[in-house]
Amino acid sequence: MNRALAxxxxxxxxxxxxxxxxxxxxxxxASPQGSGTDxxxxxxxxxxxPIPNAKERLEAEPANPQVMLSSDAAGESLxxxxxxxxxxxxxxxxxxxxxxxxxxxxxxxxxxxxxTIEPPSDPHDGFFLATIEIKIGxxxxxxxxxxxxSTKRAFVFKDGMWVAGDKWAxxxxxxxx
Amino acid sequence: MVLYSGWRAAxxxxxxxxxxxxxxxxxxxxxxxxxxxPRFLLEKGWLAHxxxxxxxxxxxxxxxxxxxxxxxxxxxxxxxxWSPQWHRRLGYLYINAVLWMAAPAGLAMAMxxxxxxxxxxxxxxxxxxxxxSTWAGYREIRAGDLxxxxxxxxxxxxxALSAPAFRAIQMGFYYVGLxxxxxxxxxxxxxxxxxxxxxxxxxxxxxxxxxxxxxxx
Numbered sequence: 001m002n003r004a005l006a007x008x009x010x011x012x013x014x015x016x017x018x019x020x021x022x023x024x025x026x027x028x029x030a031s032p033q034g035s036g037t038d039x040x041x042x043x044x045x046x047x048x049x050p051i052p053n054a055k056e057r058l059e060a061e062p063a064n065p066q067v068m069l070s071s072d073a074a075g076e077s078l079x080x081x082x083x084x085x086x087x088x089x090x091x092x093x094x095x096x097x098x099x100x101x102x103x104x105x106x107x108x109x110x111x112x113x114x115x116t117i118e119p120p121s122d123p124h125d126g127f128f129l130a131t132i133e134i135k136i137g138x139x140x141x142x143x144x145x146x147x148x149x150s151t152k153r154a155f156v157f158k159d160g161m162w163v164a165g166d167k168w169a170x171x172x173x174x175x176x177x
Numbered sequence: 178m179v180l181y182s183g184w185r186a187a188x189x190x191x192x193x194x195x196x197x198x199x200x201x202x203x204x205x206x207x208x209x210x211x212x213x214x215p216r217f218l219l220e221k222g223w224l225a226h227x228x229x230x231x232x233x234x235x236x237x238x239x240x241x242x243x244x245x246x247x248x249x250x251x252x253x254x255x256x257x258x259w260s261p262q263w264h265r266r267l268g269y270l271y272i273n274a275v276l277w278m279a280a281p282a283g284l285a286m287a288m289x290x291x292x293x294x295x296x297x298x299x300x301x302x303x304x305x306x307x308x309x310s311t312w313a314g315y316r317e318i319r320a321g322d323l324x325x326x327x328x329x330x331x332x333x334x335x336x337a338l339s340a341p342a343f344r345a346i347q348m349g350f351y352y353v354g355l356x357x358x359x360x361x362x363x364x365x366x367x368x369x370x371x372x373x374x375x376x377x378x379x380x381x382x383x384x385x386x387x388x389x390x391x392x393x394x
Contacts, residue, residue, distance in 0.1 A: 002319075004269070005272075005273070005276070005315070008273040008277055009273075009276070009277045012236075012273075012277035012278055013277075016232055016236060019232045019235060019236075020228050020229060020232040021228075023228040023231050023232055024228035027226060027228055091213070091214065091219065092216065092219055094213055095213050095214055095215060095216045095219050096207045096211065096212065096213050096214075096215045096216070097207070097215065097216035098204040098207060099348055099351070100200050100201070100204050100344045100345070100348055101204050101207070101216070101217060101344060102217050102291075102343070102344070102347075103215070103216040103217035103220055104216070104220065104357040104360075104361070105347060105348055105351040105357070105360075106351065106357050176220055
């Protein structure tokens with residue numbers, strides 16, 4: 001290979017290495033764990049930590065009325081969870097995209113979530129029952145939910161088992177899976 | 178364009194080709210730093226967070242954009258006659274953009290291409306043949322073999338055009354209702370077939386007098 005091609009070839013290699021190092025540094029400083037790993041870990045823990053019956057467990061624990069979560073606060077906390085759950089989907093919905101591109105041309109259907117808290121029959125109940133409604137395009141999914149009023153933790157009933165709310169929210173759906 | 182020489186509607190095919198190349202380069206501006214993460218990178222998931230893949234991706238996008246644009250005047254016989262010096266300059270830019278940026282970066286990305294094995298195979302084949310034809314075109318002009326150089330560079334640019342062709346085909350199938358996943362693989366292989374057919378039909382039409390197409394048309 002003569003110099004006319006060797007010089008650009010070596011220059012491209014040097015630029016490649018410099019860009020690689022810059023991107024690696026940016027990735028390290030932005031997220032030491034890496035978001036892909038986070039999602040994978042969260043998915044794994046979702047599968048591996050079954051909570052057989054959260055309601056029973058909550059009923060067994062004595063409720064402390066001094067620090068009991070109000071219905072409004074429970075609603076807010078569940079809304080935050082559903083926002084976290086829907087965030088990846090909304091990222092896709094709002095991502096820059098042209099139909100004339102390598103990316104899938106189909107538009108992403110919109111996703112909406114709604115939280116309904118059941119008013120407790122006894123104001124001293126240690127938990128709230130709630131329903132999370134997730135609508136993707138025309139498809140509607142409803143999930144039962146229990147919120148511990150003293151620990152402020154939420155549990156969602158999904159695929160036949162109770163899972164911690166934060167674990168559930170960490171693996172929101174994506175249009176391509 | 179030399180590619181369409183001898184075709185009845187050569188002028189219209191040339192206009193469509195230039196328009197599709199411009200649309201491809203314009204659509205690539207989506208990858209410039211801006212508000213959100215582009216859809217293509219979201220589709221890639223964890224891969225888009227890998228520095229090596231992202232570097233290859235940017236190399237591919239920049240290199241491919243350069244060669245799509247630089248290749249347009251190179252495919253006009255009149256341009257080479259009007260200014261052989263500019264033909265050489267742009268040709269040098271085109272060759273380097275393919276050999277050291279677009280094709281090798283595309284090959285690195287092909288391992289994890291959408292569409293599974295068929296996707297990976299398609300992009301690997303296209304990347305290898307694109308590199309090979311461009312390298313051959315360079316060697317041939319260095320050796321003074323003009324007809325062979327023209328044949329190889331027509332093949333090379335036909336491979337470059339598989340990118341705009343892919344997008345156009347994918348968009349067409351989307352509008353007729355084909356699902357995204359089969360659409361991707363079918364569009365990829367049809368764009369490969371279109372590139373091969375385009376270049377080989379030129380070579381067969383013009384083989385005995387390939388240099389004459391450029392020098393006298």
